Amino acid sequence: MRAFCFFALMLIAALAFAQAGDSSADAAAPKAPPRAKPEPVEDVIHGHRIVDPYRWMENADSPETQRYVADQLAYTRSRLDPLPGRDRIHARLTELLNIGTVTAPSVAGKYFLYTRRDSGQNQPILYVREGLAGKDRVLVDANQLAADGTVALDWWYPTHDGKYVAYGLSSSGSEMSTLYVMEISTGRKLAEAIDRTRAASVAWLPDNSGFYYTRYPRAGEVPAGEEFYHRRVFFHQLGSSPDGGADALVFPLKEDVKPDQWTSVQVSEDGKWLLVGLSTGWTKTQLFLKERASSAPFVEITQGKEFLYTADFFRGELYIHSNEDAPRYRIFKVAAANPARANWREIVPQSDAVIETAGIVGGKIFATGEKNATSLLKVYSLDGKLEAEPKLPGLGTVPAFGGTYDSNDAFFSFNSFVVPPAVFHYDMRTRRSSEWARVAAPVDASPYDVRQVWYTSKDGTRVPMFIVARKGLKQDGSNPTLLTGYGGFNVSERPAFNRSLYVWLEHGGIYALANLRGGSEFGEDWHRAGMLDKKQNVFDDFIAAAEYLIAEKYTSREHLAIQGGSNGGLLVGAALTQRPDLYRAVICQVPLLDMLRYQNFKIAKLWVPEYGSAEDARQFDFLYAYSPYHHVKDGVKYPAVLLTTADSDSRVDPMHAKKMAARLQAANAGPNPILLRIEPKAGHGAGKPVTKQIEEGADIWSFLFWQLGVKP
Numbered sequence: 001m002r003a004f005c006f007f008a009l010m011l012i013a014a015l016a017f018a019q020a021g022d023s024s025a026d027a028a029a030p031k032a033p034p035r036a037k038p039e040p041v042e043d044v045i046h047g048h049r050i051v052d053p054y055r056w057m058e059n060a061d062s063p064e065t066q067r068y069v070a071d072q073l074a075y076t077r078s079r080l081d082p083l084p085g086r087d088r089i090h091a092r093l094t095e096l097l098n099i100g101t102v103t104a105p106s107v108a109g110k111y112f113l114y115t116r117r118d119s120g121q122n123q124p125i126l127y128v129r130e131g132l133a134g135k136d137r138v139l140v141d142a143n144q145l146a147a148d149g150t151v152a153l154d155w156w157y158p159t160h161d162g163k164y165v166a167y168g169l170s171s172s173g174s175e176m177s178t179l180y181v182m183e184i185s186t187g188r189k190l191a192e193a194i195d196r197t198r199a200a201s202v203a204w205l206p207d208n209s210g211f212y213y214t215r216y217p218r219a220g221e222v223p224a225g226e227e228f229y230h231r232r233v234f235f236h237q238l239g240s241s242p243d244g245g246a247d248a249l250v251f252p253l254k255e256d257v258k259p260d261q262w263t264s265v266q267v268s269e270d271g272k273w274l275l276v277g278l279s280t281g282w283t284k285t286q287l288f289l290k291e292r293a294s295s296a297p298f299v300e301i302t303q304g305k306e307f308l309y310t311a312d313f314f315r316g317e318l319y320i321h322s323n324e325d326a327p328r329y330r331i332f333k334v335a336a337a338n339p340a341r342a343n344w345r346e347i348v349p350q351s352d353a354v355i356e357t358a359g360i361v362g363g364k365i366f367a368t369g370e371k372n373a374t375s376l377l378k379v380y381s382l383d384g385k386l387e388a389e390p391k392l393p394g395l396g397t398v399p400a401f402g403g404t405y406d407s408n409d410a411f412f413s414f415n416s417f418v419v420p421p422a423v424f425h426y427d428m429r430t431r432r433s434s435e436w437a438r439v440a441a442p443v444d445a446s447p448y449d450v451r452q453v454w455y456t457s458k459d460g461t462r463v464p465m466f467i468v469a470r471k472g473l474k475q476d477g478s479n480p481t482l483l484t485g486y487g488g489f490n491v492s493e494r495p496a497f498n499r500s501l502y503v504w505l506e507h508g509g510i511y512a513l514a515n516l517r518g519g520s521e522f523g524e525d526w527h528r529a530g531m532l533d534k535k536q537n538v539f540d541d542f543i544a545a546a547e548y549l550i551a552e553k554y555t556s557r558e559h560l561a562i563q564g565g566s567n568g569g570l571l572v573g574a575a576l577t578q579r580p581d582l583y584r585a586v587i588c589q590v591p592l593l594d595m596l597r598y599q600n601f602k603i604a605k606l607w608v609p610e611y612g613s614a615e616d617a618r619q620f621d622f623l624y625a626y627s628p629y630h631h632v633k634d635g636v637k638y639p640a641v642l643l644t645t646a647d648s649d650s651r652v653d654p655m656h657a658k659k660m661a662a663r664l665q666a667a668n669a670g671p672n673p674i675l676l677r678i679e680p681k682a683g684h685g686a687g688k689p690v691t692k693q694i695e696e697g698a699d700i701w702s703f704l705f706w707q708l709g710v711k712p
Helices: 011-020 023-027 063-080 086-097 501-505 524-528 536-551 567-578 604-611 617-626 655-667 690-708
Strands: 041-045 048-052 106-108 111-117 125-130 136-141 151-158 164-171 178-183 202-204 210-215 232-237 248-251 261-267 273-280 284-291 309-314 317-322 330-335 345-348 354-361 364-371 374-380 386-388 409-416 419-427 432-438 448-456 462-470 481-484 510-514 560-565 585-589 640-646 674-679
Touching (some): 048 617, 063 674, 063 690, 086 690, 106 151, 111 151, 125 151, 136 164, 210 261, 248 261, 261 309, 273 309, 284 309, 317 354, 330 354, 462 536, 481 536, 501 510, 501 690, 510 536, 536 567, 536 617, 567 585, 585 690, 655 674, 674 690
Parallel strands (some): 481 510, 481 560, 640 674
Antiparallel strands (some): 106 111, 111 125, 125 136, 151 164, 202 210, 232 248, 309 317, 317 330, 330 345, 354 364, 374 386, 409 419, 462 510
16 A cells, blocks of 8 residues: 655746746745755765765754754745635636555465555545445444544454454554554454554464464664564464563574565465565565474575565465566476475476566466556466456556455556546456446546656657647647656656646646656666666756656656755755756755765665665765765755655664755755745654644645746
């Protein structure tokens, strides 16, 4: 269950904006931001002298940092609150962001569990439906747990027969869940309350007597500061030690999980086999298998190879989905009793489309795929013969599917730029799809056109990009345009329904989504071409996308903005510092920007396999070559920048945005505002209540309308 900077303005553009902008809003606000006092700290790293003027901001609790934040937020409000049309933008966003959500159900015996958020609700509610045509009943409503909507349902795992469901709740965007158990038929909550279960993997025993689960260490169990790592697998007997304090450690037993590793757990449908996945970054997975009744240790069946593996059990066989020697993935089959690599048999070979996920549903292999950045569905026999290709409503995204090995009811969700979220039921016997649920959306998508274009990056690589705009668009270089991307962590950016985007489209804006290297759009080769020492390819792809939009007269430098969040925040930060001549405005959300120190904060050691670490001499060189914070230059006329972060972000430390705002404000030689926005009681984005999304969206779109001269 995922969101998300700075360019120089030439003199002629500044003059043009001065004519187009609203002078009353500017006149009412202070022109200069509060300046942070530099207190340089000098490091010598692998022979390089590095000076950090704002290291002190890394201590979020210091009085100096808190004063800086208070001053910055006051300045930001003085610039954003008076903007003309902000109230109208806020009102339209309230309508758009109250468009609901719906997820593909999990099948649990006679029950179907799914989440739905309706208009006026801050958080999705977990519902249960008995039978396909039964009535919905509320199981978990996080909206009732906090008046401001800041408690979120993070995940849930039902038992196979629908007796119980384990679920996780967290507050203020922290994502550090507490695990609870509920009896589905009655809604009775059991005594279990196990904390530190962030993004938990849970595997129930077939008889419902207990479950395996992943948990992070508590204070005192590991050295201070390492509580975000060492994710281990435990076993919990239902009814014992409600807080999990007496639960047996299952994996690892001899040595700890390294900070950059991530565990997950599965049990075979007959309860005989236990499988643990150990992921190192986004390029390597090891699978460890053991017979539960045996005292023999886990056996690694993947031999530590540098590939990704997932697996599903069925009738004593393992069905393994992997990119081993196949960057677009293939599927193997092997007996669980003889799982050595030499016994694996390829049943679905690599093709021209990426096989994203695969699992057993109704005694078949149900797989999601991707070709040219749009989703596919395929159904194979257990020997890998293609039997069906369920038809999708159009070019778009299948975020998830649901089903079990012995159920003929499969479900998949679907959405696209112009199709609101919907869920479809697929009958595995008749091979027919029917709509199961759809959210109501007060938008008219008919005036808009979606096209996919291909452009050439700096090194000659062809890169696709989606462009969404009003039909009959005139390519005269005058259209306000927002370009975004991600480019990392094997994440594919596909056509998806973005509620707030319609406030932009309805005012004549163009939206462009570039499918940059570093993602998974074309398999593992595409991912590896944008990580570690190849990360500059991602920034080159993004810059080339902007140049294409300008060259093809979709827009111009004066009408182009860029936006990115998290790894995408790093993307736009690098694009800003490398080409501060190319954009008019930048939205940089929950970003990584100090790439020499990022690994020291929050969960960032998990990302070292993707980015590298400055502690390594060779990796320092390529990190320092693009680290945005270290490439801000004094005397440059930077574009308008809005940096956003949140004080409870447990993924990317807010220090990145704080330090970057101070550095840009000190260096900027032009008139464009550099603003910092920090959201209280919020995190990286997961579980953020709708009310907070509306306020943040109103600030972002008002800022873009202001800077690009769009009349609200």
